[in-house]
Amino acid sequence: MTASGTFGYGEEFMDFFDISCLGGVLVKGTTLEHREGNAYPRMAETPQGMLNAVGLQNKGVHYFAEHIYPRIKDYDTHMLVNVSGSTIEDYIKTAEVVNELDNIPGIELNISCPNVKEGGMAFGTSCPSAVSVVEAVRQVYKKHLMVKLSPNVTNIAEIAAAVEGAGADSISLINTLLGMAIDAKTRRPLLSTITGGLSGPAVKPVALRMVWQVAQAVKVPIVGMGGIMNTTDAIEFMLAGASAIQVGTANFIDPCVTEKIVKGLEAYCIENGFDKVSDLVGAMEV
Amino acid sequence: MKKYIDDFKVIQNERLNDEYVILTLKHPGKMPEMMPGQFVEVRVDNGPNTFLRRPISIHDVDVEANTMKLLVQEIGEGTRLMGKLNEGDICNLVYPLGNWFSLPEKPRVLLVGGGCGIAPLLYMGRHLKANGFKPQFLLGARSEDGLIALDAFRELGEVHTTTEDGSVGTKGYVIHHPVMRTQTPEIDQIYTCGPEAMMKVVAKYAKNNNIKCEVSLENHMACGFGACLCCIADTLDGHKCTCTDGPVFDSTYLKW
Numbered sequence: 457m458t459a460s461g462t463f464g465y466g467e468e469f470m471d472f473f474d475i476s477c478l479g480g481v482l483v484k485g486t487t488l489e490h491r492e493g494n495a496y497p498r499m500a501e502t503p504q505g506m507l508n509a510v511g512l513q514n515k516g517v518h519y520f521a522e523h524i525y526p527r528i529k530d531y532d533t534h535m536l537v538n539v540s541g542s543t544i545e546d547y548i549k550t551a552e553v554v555n556e557l558d559n560i561p562g563i564e565l566n567i568s569c570p571n572v573k574e575g576g577m578a579f580g581t582s583c584p585s586a587v588s589v590v591e592a593v594r595q596v597y598k599k600h601l602m603v604k605l606s607p608n609v610t611n612i613a614e615i616a617a618a619v620e621g622a623g624a625d626s627i628s629l630i631n632t633l634l635g636m637a638i639d640a641k642t643r644r645p646l647l648s649t650i651t652g653g654l655s656g657p658a659v660k661p662v663a664l665r666m667v668w669q670v671a672q673a674v675k676v677p678i679v680g681m682g683g684i685m686n687t688t689d690a691i692e693f694m695l696a697g698a699s700a701i702q703v704g705t706a707n708f709i710d711p712c713v714t715e716k717i718v719k720g721l722e723a724y725c726i727e728n729g730f731d732k733v734s735d736l737v738g739a740m741e742v
Numbered sequence: 743m744k745k746y747i748d749d750f751k752v753i754q755n756e757r758l759n760d761e762y763v764i765l766t767l768k769h770p771g772k773m774p775e776m777m778p779g780q781f782v783e784v785r786v787d788n789g790p791n792t793f794l795r796r797p798i799s800i801h802d803v804d805v806e807a808n809t810m811k812l813l814v815q816e817i818g819e820g821t822r823l824m825g826k827l828n829e830g831d832i833c834n835l836v837y838p839l840g841n842w843f844s845l846p847e848k849p850r851v852l853l854v855g856g857g858c859g860i861a862p863l864l865y866m867g868r869h870l871k872a873n874g875f876k877p878q879f880l881l882g883a884r885s886e887d888g889l890i891a892l893d894a895f896r897e898l899g900e901v902h903t904t905t906e907d908g909s910v911g912t913k914g915y916v917i918h919h920p921v922m923r924t925q926t927p928e929i930d931q932i933y934t935c936g937p938e939a940m941m942k943v944v945a946k947y948a949k950n951n952n953i954k955c956e957v958s959l960e961n962h963m964a965c966g967f968g969a970c971l972c973c974i975a976d977t978l979d980g981h982k983c984t985c986t987d988g989p990v991f992d993s994t995y996l997k998w
Contacts, residue, residue: 464969471745484971492981499964499972503791506964510971513981656793708965709785709795711747711836 458714459681459704460485460538460564460604461510465528472711477718479700480534482564483524486554487539488546490516494571500637500646505656505683506705507635509649511571512540517553529559536602540566540576544592551597562600565593565624568631570608570653577631580606583618594623602679605629605670607659612666613673620674628679628702629670630663655705657683664696671697671738685713687720694736743838745967746774752831753809758890762858763825764801765812767833773808776800777842778866779958779990782812783966785834786820795836796820797963797985799861799935802868802894813891815858839966840989843869843956848930851875854916854944856882859936862958864891866933867898878902882916882940885909917943927951934958934993945993955993959984 458466460482466475475481493513500507514520520537528535537554541547547565554563567580567589579589590603603619605612607630616627632653637646663682671678680698684690685706693701706713721733730736750767757763783795802811816822827833843866851870853863860881870877877899883889886909895901903911904919912919916936921929922944929951934944935958948955961984963973968986975984976997982988 461971462965462969468965468967468969472747493971493974496974496976497962497972498974499962499970501792501794504793506794508964508970508972513971513974705964708970709793711965711967 457482457534457536457679457700457702458707459702460566462704462707465524466531466533466535467527469707469711473715476532477715478533480536481531482536482538482702483528484514485512485538485540485566485569486514486517486520486550487512487541488517488550490514490519495648497646497648498652500652502635502637502654502656503658505654505658507637507647507652507654508632509571509647509652511649512569512576517550521553521557525557525560529557534561535559536562536564536600538564538566538604539593540569540572542572542576544589547589547593548596551593555597555599560599562602562625563597564602564604564628565590566604566631568604568606568608570606570632570634570651571649577606577608580604580615580631581609583615586615587618587622590619590622590624600625602626602628604631606631607662607666607682608634613669616670617673620676624676626677626679626699627670627674628681630659630666630682633659633662655683657685659683660689664692667693667698668696668740684717687717687724690717690721691724691736694733695738695740697738697740699734699737743777744774745836745839747834747836750810750833750835752827752829752833754829755825755827757825759887761816761887762890763814763816764891765814765824765827765833766809767812767835769808769810771808773803773805773810774838776803776810776838778869779842779862780838780840781862781966781989782810782835782837783839783963784812784824786823787834789819789823792820792823794964795966796824797839797966799958800838800865801861802865813858813861836966840985841987843933843958843990845870845873846875846931846954849875850928850930851877852880852921852929852932853877854880854882854932854934854936854940856916856936856940857888859934859940859958859960860891860895862935863933864894864898867895871898878921880904880916880919880921882936915943916940917947922947927953929953932956935960941993942998945996945998948993956990957993957996958989959991960989
């Protein structure tokens with residue numbers, strides 16, 4: 457799959473490859489109301505990674521349902537909507553709108569965005585708040601409910617178990633790590649928001665560790681992500697316990713990277729005697 | 743316009759001075775059409791600290807030879823690595839990206855560039871000349887060293903220059919040049935690219951004199967094709983991506 461906020465609505469990549477080879481596309485973070493996002497600059501390159509502070513820029517779920525959904529609903533892959541909000545009420549109302557869209561088979565509940573002032577990550581950093589938002593959305597959302605966790609916590613396995621108990625069908629992780637960058641020449645922050653979310657290969661070891669920890673704690677499928685740049689990275693996440701993976705930042709550098717990983721996974725299985733890719737899940741030998 | 747990702751071959755690396763090089767890149771087959779004002783995203787290989795591609799304006803295009811030129815100012819690690827590319831090296835591009843300059847409705851056209859911002863103006867000048875216009879260029883720099891590729895511009899039209907230290911051309915910024923100081927400007931359309939402070943002054947001049955003005959922004963980008971939403975410009979319609987809604991904007995559309 458492709459990670460939310462790194463693949464637009466899939467349309468941006470059509471010139472580069474046929475996205476029907478993908479397991480799914482997570483469309484941009486969608487909120488109840490239109491959001492302009494944060495001021496420029498919202499991006500800074502860091503060693504083996506980047507910081508972003510986009511701040512969930514999107515036109516709101518009603519615009520999505522009326523104008524974007526008709527364009528993307530017949531794509532030959534699973535089009536999933538990443539849902540975010542500032543209040544539980546926002547999450548519920550947004551999920552209700554998406555629930556009515558026949559060709560959207562699931563949502564990814566984003567309780568982990570580090571770039572918004574209210575809500576977002578705050579919901580995902582404590583068990584009671586994570587449970588309350590997942591339970592509330594579960595009441596109104598009838599299809600596949602994936603919940604995206606924040607790595608900015610002390611014990612991610614505990615949050616994952618709580619979210620599973622609240623009714624999540626799958627768990628995706630990790631969202632970006634809270635970070636910052638300063639320009640020593642100007643003595644100013646490189647992001648308008650001072651802090652932002654770190655992604656890219658720099659976060660991969662952290663992500664891999666968290667996927668492995670969560671895999672010990674829950675029974676629902678795990679969707680692993682964090683710095684996946686190639687097939688080998690993807691395999692590592694599956695060995696750690698991810699049933700599926702999302703590719704994010706790598707899409708910016710090689711827009712064809714996901715197609716290459718799909719083919720690469722198949723080749724790895726053939727070379728190493730695995731009948732199917734799912735045989736890799738949790739197959740790390742200790 | 744359809745986007746591509748291809749390996750180009752470096753066929754020339756012309757060093758202009760300590761700061762600037764012009765790379766000539768050859769397409770492996772028939773190069774697709776590219777418009778003046780568009781840019782490419784260059785993959786920077788072998789940089790220990792570089793990660794993202796670098797957005798670089800298309801400086802010139804030779805359709806017959808299937809080559810394009812990139813004017814690169816070595817500012818950071820990524821552009822310094824690009825400056826070290828040798829003949830025969832591979833340069834992977836995502837291209838052509840962004841929108842492009844429109845053709846003017848009236849004949850008197852001025853292209854105003856500062857620093858590395860002169861890059862897209864050469865290709866635009868060629869495009870204008872091919873369409874029967876007689877472009878004038880106004881190119882500014884800190885000093886003589888920063889005024890580059892002048893001969894290439896002179897082949898396309900009259901070239902005016904300014905330098906901050908007065909080492910060549912009119913002393914001062916582009917706005918101080920007589921071509922922009924006349925009471926009744928003999929210009930119908932301006933195209934500008936360069937430092938934001940320069941473009942803002944040029945845009946203000948254009949607005950005050952009822953001259954249509956297109957500016958080309960150089961915002962930092964991650965993807966270059968509308969997926970990351972990092973390179974936004976503040977417009978009358980809110981945040982717009984410099985990479986897909988721009989890099990060329992009508993100056994009055996920007997909240998400057």
